[in-house]
Amino acid sequence: MRKTPRLQLKGMTKVYPSVIANDSIDMSIAPGEIHAVLGENGAGKSTLMKAIYGVVKPDSGQIIWDGEAVAIQNPAHARRLGIGMVFQHFSLFETLTVTENIALAMDDYKSMESLAGRIEEVSEEYGLPLDPGRLIYSLSVGLRQRVEIIRCLLQHPKLLIMDEPTSVLTPQAVRKMFETLRRLADEGCSILYISHKLDEIMELCHSATIIRGGKVTGYAVPADETATSLARMMIGKELPVCSRERPVVDGERCLEVKNLFKSSADQFGTDLKSISFSVRGGEILGVAGISGNGQQELLYALSGERLVDEKDCIAISGESVGHLKPDERRNRSLGFVPEERLGRGAVPGMSLSMNVILTAHRHGMVANGLLKFQKAAQFAEKCISDFTVKCGSKDDPITSLSGGNMQKFITAREILQSPELLIVSQPTWGVDIGAANIIRQSMIDLRNNGSAVLVVSEELDELFEICDRLIVIAEGCVSPSVNVDETSKEEIGLWMSGMFPGGPAEGTSHEATSDQESHVC
Amino acid sequence: MDGDILIQILVASIAAGTPFVYAALGELVTEKSGVLNLGVEGMMLVGAISGFIAMAKSGSLLVAVLCGMTAGALMALIFAVLTLTLMANQVASGLALTIFGVGLSAFLGLKYTSIALPGVPELHIPFLSDIPVAGQLLFSHDILIYSSLVLFGFISWFLYKSKAGLILRGIGEAPKSAHALGYNVIGIRYLAVLFGGAMAGLGGVYLSVAYTPMWVEGMVAGRGWVALALVVFASWRPLRVMAGAYLFGGITIAQFHIQGFGIEIPSQLLSMLPYIATIIVLVLISRDQKSIRLNSPASLGLTYHPNNQ
Numbered sequence: 161m162r163k164t165p166r167l168q169l170k171g172m173t174k175v176y177p178s179v180i181a182n183d184s185i186d187m188s189i190a191p192g193e194i195h196a197v198l199g200e201n202g203a204g205k206s207t208l209m210k211a212i213y214g215v216v217k218p219d220s221g222q223i224i225w226d227g228e229a230v231a232i233q234n235p236a237h238a239r240r241l242g243i244g245m246v247f248q249h250f251s252l253f254e255t256l257t258v259t260e261n262i263a264l265a266m267d268d269y270k271s272m273e274s275l276a277g278r279i280e281e282v283s284e285e286y287g288l289p290l291d292p293g294r295l296i297y298s299l300s301v302g303l304r305q306r307v308e309i310i311r312c313l314l315q316h317p318k319l320l321i322m323d324e325p326t327s328v329l330t331p332q333a334v335r336k337m338f339e340t341l342r343r344l345a346d347e348g349c350s351i352l353y354i355s356h357k358l359d360e361i362m363e364l365c366h367s368a369t370i371i372r373g374g375k376v377t378g379y380a381v382p383a384d385e386t387a388t389s390l391a392r393m394m395i396g397k398e399l400p401v402c403s404r405e406r407p408v409v410d411g412e413r414c415l416e417v418k419n420l421f422k423s424s425a426d427q428f429g430t431d432l433k434s435i436s437f438s439v440r441g442g443e444i445l446g447v448a449g450i451s452g453n454g455q456q457e458l459l460y461a462l463s464g465e466r467l468v469d470e471k472d473c474i475a476i477s478g479e480s481v482g483h484l485k486p487d488e489r490r491n492r493s494l495g496f497v498p499e500e501r502l503g504r505g506a507v508p509g510m511s512l513s514m515n516v517i518l519t520a521h522r523h524g525m526v527a528n529g530l531l532k533f534q535k536a537a538q539f540a541e542k543c544i545s546d547f548t549v550k551c552g553s554k555d556d557p558i559t560s561l562s563g564g565n566m567q568k569f570i571t572a573r574e575i576l577q578s579p580e581l582l583i584v585s586q587p588t589w590g591v592d593i594g595a596a597n598i599i600r601q602s603m604i605d606l607r608n609n610g611s612a613v614l615v616v617s618e619e620l621d622e623l624f625e626i627c628d629r630l631i632v633i634a635e636g637c638v639s640p641s642v643n644v645d646e647t648s649k650e651e652i653g654l655w656m657s658g659m660f661p662g663g664p665a666e667g668t669s670h671e672a673t674s675d676q677e678s679h680v681c
Numbered sequence: 682m683d684g685d686i687l688i689q690i691l692v693a694s695i696a697a698g699t700p701f702v703y704a705a706l707g708e709l710v711t712e713k714s715g716v717l718n719l720g721v722e723g724m725m726l727v728g729a730i731s732g733f734i735a736m737a738k739s740g741s742l743l744v745a746v747l748c749g750m751t752a753g754a755l756m757a758l759i760f761a762v763l764t765l766t767l768m769a770n771q772v773a774s775g776l777a778l779t780i781f782g783v784g785l786s787a788f789l790g791l792k793y794t795s796i797a798l799p800g801v802p803e804l805h806i807p808f809l810s811d812i813p814v815a816g817q818l819l820f821s822h823d824i825l826i827y828s829s830l831v832l833f834g835f836i837s838w839f840l841y842k843s844k845a846g847l848i849l850r851g852i853g854e855a856p857k858s859a860h861a862l863g864y865n866v867i868g869i870r871y872l873a874v875l876f877g878g879a880m881a882g883l884g885g886v887y888l889s890v891a892y893t894p895m896w897v898e899g900m901v902a903g904r905g906w907v908a909l910a911l912v913v914f915a916s917w918r919p920l921r922v923m924a925g926a927y928l929f930g931g932i933t934i935a936q937f938h939i940q941g942f943g944i945e946i947p948s949q950l951l952s953m954l955p956y957i958a959t960i961i962v963l964v965l966i967s968r969d970q971k972s973i974r975l976n977s978p979a980s981l982g983l984t985y986h987p988n989n990q
Contacts, residue, residue, distance in 0.1 A: 215861055235863030251858035253851045255975045263844065264851050265862050295975070 164227040166191045166350040167212070167319055172221035174207055181207040183374040184221065189367075191318070194341060194351045196361040196368035196382060198394055200592045204374040205354045209321050212352075213245045214238040226318075236267065244312030245321040252304055254297040258290055262311045283310050286340050301450055302333050309340070320344065321352045326360060330450065331620070331653035338364055356394070356593075357621075358387045370394055395593055411441025414581045414612035415462075416475040422461050422468055430454040430636045432461065437631050437638055439612040441580065444603060445641070446627035447616040448652050454636040455616050456499075459585050462614075463496045464489045476581060490519060495579030497571050499586045499616075505570045506558045512569060513540035513554045520577055543572035547598055564595040571599050575606055582606060585616045600626050620649050634658040634665070688817050690934050695826060696892055698930025700725070700884040700901075702829045704908035705915075705922045706836050707880025711757075712912055713840065714873035715853035715980035719775025720760055721881050722905025723782020728753040728882025729889035730786040733896045736798055742824070745890050746883060753882020754875045756782060761874040765867050768984050779905065787898045798894035801825060825887050832880070837919045849873060853978030856985045866985055881905065907956070914963035917976040921966065929959045 171184040181204045189195040199205045210216040212223065214232040222229055225241055232238050238245075252261050259276045269275040276292035283290040288306045296304060305325060312320055322341075326334045341351055341364065353365055361368060362382045370378045370393040378393040392398065420435040432454050439445045449455060460466040461474065464486035468474060471482035476492050490496070498504040506515045513536045517525055525535045540554040547568045551561050558566060567587070574582060584603065588596035604626055607613050617623050623630060624644055632639040632655040639660035642651075658665030704721050711718050718724075732749030736742065760778050763769040801823040804810075810820040840846040849869060852859045856866045888904070889896055907929060915921035932955040940948050967973060 214863070235861065237863075239863075247861060251855075251861040253854045253858055254979070255854055256847070256851065260847055260851075263847060264859070264864075 163190055165189060165224070166193075166226060167352075168222075168224035169208075169212075170222040170224065172208060172211060172218050172223075174204075174211060174216060174218050180374050182211070182218070182221075185369075185371070185374075185376050187369045187376070189319070189350050189352065191350055192345050192348045193367060194345050194353055194365045196365035197352060197354045197371060198356065198358075198361055198368050198390065199371035200356055200395060203371045203394075205371055206323060208371070209245065209323055209352065209354060212238070212319075213243060213321060239265070239267070239315055242316070242318035243321065244315055244317035244319070245323070246305065246308040246312060246325055247323055252296050252307060254295070256296060257292065258294055258296065258299075258307055259292040261296060261307060262292075262314065265311050266314065278314060279310060282313055286310075286313060286343070287336070288340060301452060302329055305329070305337075309337075313344075317349060319350045319352065321354070323354045324356075325353075326355065326357065330656045331649050332657070334360070358390050358394075361390070362387065372396055391593075411443070411610055411612065412477065413438045414441045414477055415439040415583075415614060416478075417462070418473055418475070419470075420458075420461060420468060420473040422457055422466070424454075424457050425460070425466060429457055432457050433636045435633075435636075435638050437641060439581070439614050441610050441612050442607060443628040444607050444613040444615060444626055446623035446630045446644075447614065447633055447638075448620060448623050448630055448656060449616075449618070449633035450656055451618055453633050453656075455585070455633060457636070458633065459498065459583065459616060462583055463494075463498070491522065493580040495519075495574035495577060495582040497567075497574050497582075497584040497587065499589065501563070501566045501570055502559070506566065508559045509557055511555045512544070512551065512558055512561075513537045515558050515569075516540045516543065516573055520573060523577060539573075539576070543569055543576060546576065547572040547602065564591040567591050568595050568599060571602065575602050578606070578609070579611060581612045581614070583614045583616075587615060587617065588619070588622060596622075620652060623652075624649065632656055632660060632663075634660070634663055637662070637664055639663055684814075686938065688814060690931070690938060691818055692821060693934045694927060694931035695822065696930070697933050698927040699826050699829050700888050700892065700904055701908050701911060701926035701929060702833065702923060703884035703887060704881045704905060705911045705926060706832055706919060707877040707884070708908055709912050709915075709917060709919060709922055710836060710840075710849070710880075711873050711877030712981055713853045713917060713978055714849050714870045715856060715978045715983065715985070716764065716870050716874055717771045717775065717982035718757065718760055718778070718874060718877055719772060719909065720756065720778025720782065720905075721877075721908050722901055722903070723779035723785075724753045724756040724878050724881035725885035725888070725901045725905045725908075726782045726786035726899070727756050727789075728885030729901060730790045730793070730885075730896060731882070732886030733793060733798070733889040734789065736890050737793060737796055742801060742890070746825075746886055749882040749886030749890075750879040751882070753885065754879040756882070757874045757878020760878070761871050764984070765870055765874070768986065771982050771984065783899065790896045790898060793896045794898070796895065798890060800894040801891040823891055825883075825891050829887075833919060833923055840919065850978070853980055856980050860987055866987060870985075881908075884908070907959075910960070911963070914960060914967060916967040916973045917978065921963065924966075925959055925963050928962060929955050932958050 165188045167189050169185055169187040171186065172182050173184050174182040185208060197205050197208065207216060211218045214234045214237055223232060230241065259272055259279060262279060263269060263272065263275055279290060279292045288310060290306055290310055296307065325337065329337065345351055355361055365382050368380045368382050369376055370380065372394060380390065382390065416438040418436050420432055422432040424431050430453055435458065447455065461468050464484055468482040471480045474482045476489065476494060479492065481489050481492065502508045507518065516539045517531060517536045520539055525532050537554055543549065544551060544554060549569045549572065550565050561569065571587065587599050587603065591599065603613050603615065615623065615627060627644050629641045629643055630647065630652060631641045632652060634656060635658055639655050655663065660666065704725055708718065708721055728749040731752035732745040735748035736745035756778060760774055763774045764771045803821050803823050806820050810816045840850065848864055852864060852866050852869055860866050885901060888900060911922055911925040915925050936951040936954050940951055
């Protein structure tokens, strides 16, 4: 006997002015099934999920819920049907409490007090304890996600949509979330699990729909597939790998940070506490950590966007630069790729070749105070061809590029200046696998030429792929450095919650720190 | 003797602060939804002249109040259509609304400059009003002053105790999140802007019908701007708005009396006093950065496009 599917999609299509986000997608999910929706960034996964949750109206297609065709009007309607969604970029309100945030998504509750009680009850029951009175801004990213999950669970969903839920979690927290999801599935709740991480999908999901360029390219049972075969369906070709033979170069200390303290400029930011580390020429040092643990503040201090009080705290090639502004540091052969591409990495309204001049003007693009546009154009052409940047021409505004191509272009601009020290933040954030590979390879090549590279990233896989040494930043403190070959993702994951020698949560048990963050350092 | 003067000053201060109470509490609700309407001065002026005309024609305070509130809300509607439907810039639209209100009120009031109205009688409550000192201070005011206190109570309850107020604060904090949860961001902002307009209009009516019962061109005299500043300096908290409003009113009245005593301070300096004192006091009580961040609407003044994800 075949069960009625919980949810069936037939011919779902959504067209945006410039792109077909979903092109007649069919999919079916049974009660208690964990179903993966696998695809690269921009493949149309999120649009499809938003259509199911009623945030986006599909142009055509049918949604069949428990055997009946429905037209989902809005998220409230979806919730009434029993659909819950955990968003990729959280839909929380920072200055409201946990209870208030959950109340906003509930259509029926008696009073704030009774709701707070239910939150405590349900969160304990699922092993995801939460304090209902806390304000969201004071919660770590992992706890914020917990709020979103509890918000869904309180409504006893029949279908739970999880949009890239693990991108912000430590490996330990991921495992805990998987337990919760499996338990929900056993209770009969269907789960739509959206991700581009193959190992997670193979571990967790019963079945998968693979989407590429808005179209379904395959259905699969992940347990029967290999990472290679899933990747082929997802990106249409073999999964590219970086070549990374490690040269034994013991270069000079290129960047040295000693005892750096800095209070955050942001009200809800993290203060840096006694940070010390160094990067040698010919190595890539990775900075792991969950976002919001001081990465922003560290990068502002290193780039010179915020000066530090003690100029000896930061030294480039042996010279103290703590008091120097960003352009003076760049004069000392620093290359810097910030996390925000537009605004900090590039000027949105300007063309590609104008954006080149912003940082590469040191390389013969200025003569007698006048700009040499010819040189800038040549440099831009070289960036475009060396990094296969997809764009109309060097004279197009940089905003006409997709996120991945913009990142390739900005990285190219910095790397082609052959800096002795390159600092990169989130090098492949929101970048598809192909482009990510080019960017990673280029950083490895730069390292092989004897430069020092510092990479700040939240993606552990990426750091383990390209780095020689790792440090972890947690609550504004950094861990001792460790060679990549001598550690594991599990250890680094523990360190990310502050449990490293001399770290903010040293000596506490894992359970305690994952449930509530400590605030000592 | 001196005690009498003090009581007089205090009673008059409450009256002088009341226009700010109405306008600033209205603007507070508007801003809590994430919309910055700089047109308060214009809305107050149009409310003042509309209420004045209605009072002169009908003789009924209720009709005057309703006309003034409607006029203020209509002004706010222009602003709402511009900024919420047509996505125009809020700062520029608000400034334009004030300039428009100055001109429109002057035009409407041309024929009414020489008329004086009887004013609004004080409510006499048996026994209570006769208590010495306290009776004069608390129970000798007109109905519009009492209703402004009711408004304060209502807004405090609405913002922090009701679900609707929670939704309003949520929308001001993160309109995208609110949209994703299924709330109609634009619709709710419309209501908040219209409410702010109606309250600014009522503040204007109080000025032209009760406080100084006559029409003088531009009689709001910058009070709309002060109300705007009060909201910011009070870090978007109703109780502090009230404190700021009465403080401003109090110093305004006190400096009149000081001038009356013939003390040798240039009157221009004394006229500056309410502005400086109010700002200093409110800045001092609102120094806590965290509390400002917790109470200020994060999306204030930013245009929101529901369809741009």
